[in-house]
Amino acid sequence: MTEKFEPSSATAKLAESVLPNKDSQVSSSEKSKTMQKAKGKTAVRRKGKTGTRQSVGITSLQVAILVVFIGGWELGANHGIINKFLFSSPSAVVQILINQFRRGTLMDNVQVTLNETLVGYLIGAIGGSVLGLLLWFSKFIADVSMPFIAAIGSIPVLAVAPMLIIWFGTGFISKVVVAAFSCIVVALIQSYEGTEKVDNDQIELFRSFRASRLQMFTKLIVPASMPWLMVSLKLNVGFALIGAIVGEFISSNAGIGHMIVVAGASFEIGEVLAGVVLVMLLVLAFNLVLGAINGILRKRHLA
Amino acid sequence: MTNTSTTETNPSQPSGVHSAALKEHSKTALEILSVSMTYPGNDAEVLRDISFHADKGEFVTFVGPSGCGKSTLFNIVAGLLAPSSGSVIVDYKENTGSPSDKIGYVLQKDLLLPWRTIRKNVTLGPELSHNRHIDAQQITELFHAYHLHGYEDSYPDQLSGGMRQRAALMRAMLMNPEIILMDEAYKALDYPLKIELESELLDRVKDSGQTVVFVTHDIEEAVTLSDRIYILKAHPGEIVDEMQIHLSCNSNKINERRLAPEFNEYYERIWKTVESGIRQEKR
Numbered sequence: 001m002t003e004k005f006e007p008s009s010a011t012a013k014l015a016e017s018v019l020p021n022k023d024s025q026v027s028s029s030e031k032s033k034t035m036q037k038a039k040g041k042t043a044v045r046r047k048g049k050t051g052t053r054q055s056v057g058i059t060s061l062q063v064a065i066l067v068v069f070i071g072g073w074e075l076g077a078n079h080g081i082i083n084k085f086l087f088s089s090p091s092a093v094v095q096i097l098i099n100q101f102r103r104g105t106l107m108d109n110v111q112v113t114l115n116e117t118l119v120g121y122l123i124g125a126i127g128g129s130v131l132g133l134l135l136w137f138s139k140f141i142a143d144v145s146m147p148f149i150a151a152i153g154s155i156p157v158l159a160v161a162p163m164l165i166i167w168f169g170t171g172f173i174s175k176v177v178v179a180a181f182s183c184i185v186v187a188l189i190q191s192y193e194g195t196e197k198v199d200n201d202q203i204e205l206f207r208s209f210r211a212s213r214l215q216m217f218t219k220l221i222v223p224a225s226m227p228w229l230m231v232s233l234k235l236n237v238g239f240a241l242i243g244a245i246v247g248e249f250i251s252s253n254a255g256i257g258h259m260i261v262v263a264g265a266s267f268e269i270g271e272v273l274a275g276v277v278l279v280m281l282l283v284l285a286f287n288l289v290l291g292a293i294n295g296i297l298r299k300r301h302l303a
Numbered sequence: 304m305t306n307t308s309t310t311e312t313n314p315s316q317p318s319g320v321h322s323a324a325l326k327e328h329s330k331t332a333l334e335i336l337s338v339s340m341t342y343p344g345n346d347a348e349v350l351r352d353i354s355f356h357a358d359k360g361e362f363v364t365f366v367g368p369s370g371c372g373k374s375t376l377f378n379i380v381a382g383l384l385a386p387s388s389g390s391v392i393v394d395y396k397e398n399t400g401s402p403s404d405k406i407g408y409v410l411q412k413d414l415l416l417p418w419r420t421i422r423k424n425v426t427l428g429p430e431l432s433h434n435r436h437i438d439a440q441q442i443t444e445l446f447h448a449y450h451l452h453g454y455e456d457s458y459p460d461q462l463s464g465g466m467r468q469r470a471a472l473m474r475a476m477l478m479n480p481e482i483i484l485m486d487e488a489y490k491a492l493d494y495p496l497k498i499e500l501e502s503e504l505l506d507r508v509k510d511s512g513q514t515v516v517f518v519t520h521d522i523e524e525a526v527t528l529s530d531r532i533y534i535l536k537a538h539p540g541e542i543v544d545e546m547q548i549h550l551s552c553n554s555n556k557i558n559e560r561r562l563a564p565e566f567n568e569y570y571e572r573i574w575k576t577v578e579s580g581i582r583q584e585k586r
Contacts, residue, residue, distance in 0.1 A: 199414070201410065201412055201414055202414050202416070204378070204381075204383045205414050205427075206431065207383060207402055208381060208382075208383060208402045208406070208407075208408060209402075209427065209428045209431040209432055209478075210402060210404065210431065210432055211431040211432075215431055219416075219431070220416070223416070223418045224416075300418055301417050301418040301419075301458045301459075301460065302417075302418045
């Protein structure tokens with residue numbers, strides 16, 4: 001059995017070692033041809049069978065872990081092994097969510113936090129990405145401003161949030177500012193780095209065709225930076241939400257953060273956990289939207 | 304010995320060659336005058352006193368070991384890089400350090416943009432330079448000639464390495480450059496396709512009178528394609544020999560040219576020169 005599989009795994013290894021630099025270092029063309037053929041065949045074979053079988057196995061294991069965790073928690077809480085006051089129980093959390101939904105407070109809180117996060121994200125993550133891309137036009141401005149940008153980026157949101165609340169009031173705007181602040185620097189640095197990583201040979205190809213700076217920016221730099229941009233857009237969903245909730249923690253009268261703070265102050269652990277669940281669901285929803293955007297980009301061969 | 308090769312032990316031409324003197328050869332397409340290159344912040348000299356020329360319609364090849372500065376020389380000739388000293392003269396006009404629209408180039412890397420279809424990649428040159436309208440008929444013919452018909456709307460990652468390289472060549476050819484620079488352009492192609500495309504290239508450039516400056520380490524490729532060969536040594540890159548190639552074969556087919564009686568002699572001579580350069584360096 002094992003002997004049968006040896007040759008194919010050997011070619012797979014060989015192909016893998018050739019794959020990263022298949023363009024640069026193969027000395028004879030005929031060698032490279034056979035290598036590429038070997039690579040193609042083994043890659044297809046591995047993806048076709050073992051790949052899907054393995055991912056099915058992983059998914060079922062993940063579901064099993066989740067079931068055991070939640071089930072154990074519920075059983076433990078019901079049989080007095082787990083302290084309900086400190087840890088609540090899954091059924092209690094679900095009950096709280098249902099009650100809040102019936103009262104209408106759940107959707108109100110979600111709506112408030114969602115709006116803060118969305119507007120903050122649009123300003124911080126999208127605006128920051130655009131600024132980072134635009135920095136490509138001037139290496140001078142980029143070099144001068146980078147230390148300052150990095151310094152601003154090193155400030156924890158929590159440290160400046162109280163000040164931002166004082167400046168922008170206790171309402172919607174201050175949460176938006178905090179959310180935007182917590183993602184703008186990451187977005188800016190990521191997208192600027194994306195522009196710096198564009199293949200120099202491709203830039204020179206554009207130069208040889210005597211492309212203008214604007215042409216180079218729109219037709220090469222921006223599309224080539226999209227994969228890096230997507231990474232920061234994904235990361236920043238979390239950061240924007242943290243920003244909005246931190247803002248709500250400090251001063252607010254609505255939102256998921258507000259709900260958690262109030263519940264925490266009155267030792268309602270079940271309600272705190274309900275808030276946590278809502279935050280997780282929000283992130284999940286954001287990621288689904290981003291996944292769809294990523295899918296569109298991939299269809300256009302941009303990611 | 305039927306060849307008429309000129310061996311120069313000291314390749315540096317008299318540094319007093321001026322444009323006025325150049326005009327005596329009425330058909331020089333490209334002239335490089337004592338180009339030297341040292342990258343800023345790096346003491347090692349990459350190129351030392353390189354002088355060469357290519358006549359209109361001539362196929363000139365550079366052969367040399369790795370580290371001989373082939374790519375640096377290539378970038379200087381393409382105008383993408385300014386040399387530390389020396390001049391690049393394209394069609395009797397000083398063109399040092401700025402890209403000329405008379406020069407097209409093809410690298411071993413195809414540099415196709417993954418988000419553009421093959422057609423949009425091939426037509427990148429006209430699109431960026433505005434001044435040329437894209438002739439749909441010419442593009443269709445081009446796709447046929449390079450056996451890529453039917454792949455116009457495919458994306459680069461759907462094509463094999465050889466096909467991508469052909470698309471890169473089409474991208475350069477669409478601009479009708481007077482001089483084509485090729486840096487190991489066919490290295491990634493499989494052998495029969497490489498021979499086929501090289502034969503086609505010869506047909507094309509002999510027909511159109513385009514000048515080709517080709518860089519390779521493959522001596523067989525150099526002998527079968529070239530009218531003239533320069534041999535480089537490494538550290539620093541210097542021209543150690545120049546050789547006129549005359550194969551008694553009128554065909555542009557590479558497999559027939561390969562069988563010309565003089566082939567082996569040229570091959571041996573180039574190999575020995577390249578090898579002695581490597582040996583000298585090791586000592």
